[in-house]
Amino acid sequence: MAETGTVMAAKEVLRADAVHVDYRTPAGPATAVADVSFGVPDSGVTVLAGRSGSGKSTMLRVLGLLEWPSTGTVWYGDTDTGSLREPQRRELRRADLAVVFQNPSDNLLEYLSVGDNLRAAAQSAGRDCASVELLEQLGLPGSQDWRVTALSGGQQQRLAFGCALARGSSVILADEPTSQLDNASADLVLDTLRQLADGAIPVLVASHDPRLIELGDHLARLEDGRLVDFTSAGAS
């Protein structure tokens, strides 16, 4: 399947409908995303690819309910998020959405230990967390009481995905999770994403990293803020 413009999938956890995002700049309005419509399937890794400035991070923030679109609609399941008030959007972010930011340190609280970071993430969604088991699952056994600064960049990003898991979110949105990492560290993140892909949690990743694009089950390509291509691995 290869469609541009409106893309429908069988089951979608998130869906963008004619999403348009403008920013005001000193030089006048600038369009970051123009009339993009696509759905994020409820399984596997969906990669939002494109060059720098193509609008993928903006699209990710809009889908993660961190930013309002100028026009268009974002659906979470059957819910039109545009009709929600801010407290209801917050509730969705708290219970169902997990965002992993580009910079590893932006995803963690440096004054908390590794284990406390997992617990804090779980608490934010009103859950408990078996941090020891989760750290073993992430390949970080025994780091429970470490300071997060004792971890490498890749380990920190792994821990960030661990926080997303600890929150029990319905979908994980990651913004260029490997861009700040060297190859070895990026490998750790890719391993984690593979694990997540094998699980039941759908992941949306914005990236221009070829290895990550290759890892994806679904691929949405953006150019100059427009969706130019959407493919699924088994669809061609």
Place this chain on the structure above:
Amino acid sequence: MTGIFRNVQLPWRAAARAAFTSPVTIIVTATTALLVAFVAVAAVLHSAAAGSAAVDYQTENLCAQAVPTGVDGQDFSIQDANTVIADARAQGAKHGFDTAIAAKYSSPVVVDHQGTPAKIKFAYRDRAQDNLRVVRGGDPNGIWISETMAEDFGMRLGDQLGGAQLPPVTAIYADLSTPTSQWWCSESAYAVPNMLAGDAEYAQVAWLPSSDDYDTAMSTTDDAGLTTLSVRFPSDQMPHTTGEAQAQSERNDALITTLTNTIDSRDLETTPSLDNAFERPTEVASDAQTTVFTSILSLTVISLLVGLAGVATVTIQWCQRRQSELRLLWSRGASPTALGLRAVLELAAPLAIGTVLGAVLARVLLPWYAPARAVDLWPQVLAGLAALGTLLIAIAVAGTTTLFWVHRRFARVPARPGRLRRGWRYVPWELLSGGLAVAAWARLSAGYAAASDGPVPTVDPAALAFPLLVLLTVVLLVARIAQLLLGRSHYASWWRVPAAQLAMRRLAASRGPAIGVLLVGALAVGALATGSGIANAQSNAMLEKSNMFIGANSSVQVTADTVVDENPIPKEVAGSSTLVGEKEDGDVTILAVDPEDFPKGAWLEGRTQEEMSEVLAPLRAQRQSASDPIPAIRVGQAPSGAIELPSLPGAETVAAVESFTKIGTNPGYVISSDVLSHQERWDMTTWSIWSQDSLERLSGVLNDAQVYHFAVKDREAEFNAMPFLVIEWTFGFVTALGLVLAAVAAVALLLAVEVRRRQNALSGTFLLRMGLRQRALFGSHLLELGALATAAVLTGVGIGATGAVLSVPLLDPAPWLNPIPDLPNLTPLVLASLAGGGLVVLLAGWVAVRAVRTASIGELIRG
């Protein structure tokens, strides 16, 4: 861990610990809170201290024994007098007046002394003998007579006065004269003979050794008449605060009520008068406190707002530093309110520490900025509550600022970015404050500022705010212009002077902080200029006007017969005193002065002695004959030419001055006393000795020389300085606030430099790599920061001084008395401000360049 905390999420629970990850934030936050709390606490304490200073001023000028209730009565029989005294002692003790000093004075009686009738007064006062200076003898068991009595009536030790039941004369004491010591001040009307009162009243006092002896004297002397009594309750504990004054006044009233009831129940023929002389001073002190507080309120509020804006700025910097964490928590569903609480939990401890330090500092530094040290407990509690209030407000500001920052940064709908911020930017704040300044000027010029129909001026805070509103208006205008110029500065190209171009670009890049520093700095220097200008002007005016009012530092009146034949001024004070005759003719005042001595003894209105000698030189012109008119100097609008002076020779004006000592600008004439005949000297209304010496010294020397003098005047005591002091205290606090604002400006400048340390380091390092010399880089920082400091100092001093110049004459509480106050020389303030600003600029420049020197470019690029 309690249940409440168990439900609190970890980032909030660990917030206080998180603060330690940035010591700079802790220090800056605490410093900001310190300054805010200092201002709030100092305002309360300063007002209370002003009340205390008013109490001190009045107790110093009031007879100390008149502070507690006084009992005075005339025409009492011995029995009734003793009853009243006994009741006063008993009731006084019940009301805490432990010491009572009772006195009984007879009317003048004539006793036979070895065949010579001697008019004297018998008297007894508790411990009187301890407070008289003995000239001869000194046995406390006999009658003590004055030196004058001994000389006039030929009395000697061992002589018998009155009946044989009375003890003999055992001591001769030095005459009592005004000004008396504190112990006698309340009795001067009874114990100091008044030579001018006439023969019927004038009588020297013979002190009896005991109350019983007095009673015996009264019962054995034929025409002893009735007794005058007084009871005083002296205390070592004088009130120093308005609270203590109030308590003293209430105790006085309570004693008066009880004693009145007691005495009324005695059904005496005569009742004494019971007076609370401290009631009015207590009200005056309370008024002074209220006046100062309301007067400093406007600038205090402005300073608090500036301080709270500082808290908001510090919070915004905290938000920027914690941006990634706030975004993370936001993405996890935290509300802006919860994130505001997160800021509060981290910043509350430094804010609390700063508040406590500020409050403590304001209390400790009280003697340095307030007019008195003593402050009641209640104002201190109030100051503590004010500090607590500022802490709570600062915490609320921190939380609210974070809330809005988070909302604007993360939750805003993109269709309406920046609308609110732009809206605030376009509000014409300067027009608003300018309008208020015009309104304040209207009240000020209408004379509302310091109407002084009482001991404390009725100060209108709205009118007093005029110089501050002018300052605020112009500072806001300058900030607006600077904002516009910096916004357009990208059109300018000064690359021929790279340091200047870099400085300009840096200022333009950080317009917000730069304008903020300029605003606070100019406000600080302006407050200093206004505060110190007006406070010093009032202080100088008080000195000059009081001198003008009395004529010199001290003045005593002497009798005409003393001056008819010779100059009565003893040689000990001859070099600093002068004899002046005075006479009124309708609205015209005539002063007869000695042209030789006058410049040495009188207040010269800012003239030097030589200049005053030149002014008086025309009076030395010799008359050809006694019928020639005497030369006179015309003062003010008095008629010129040939003039008739009452009971004086005809005169002709030979010179004119606009103003002269004592006369001021009122119409008057100054003539030479040398030309007056004996009779003309007799005909002058009064003769006084004016002196630059203190009243104590002048009076002491005159006493030693046995020159009778009266109507003594001390410049400081005679002239009611309260209205001047209240305005001086008010603007003294404005000066202190100026210093605090200057500290805020300096901290803000250093903070602004420190906050952009990384940008400075990065750009500086690249510039050095590109070939810019380190000196030029340092110069660019000095130019950038120096431009801000210079603009702040010049704007502040210029506008502060202008506002003060306009206000000072209108704030004159005694416009009827010359001279009109004018602004003192502000050059030292300008130089000190420039020097202080220069030091801060050098320090900030050094901090900026140090960041470049210590930076590793690899680290900077990697971030």
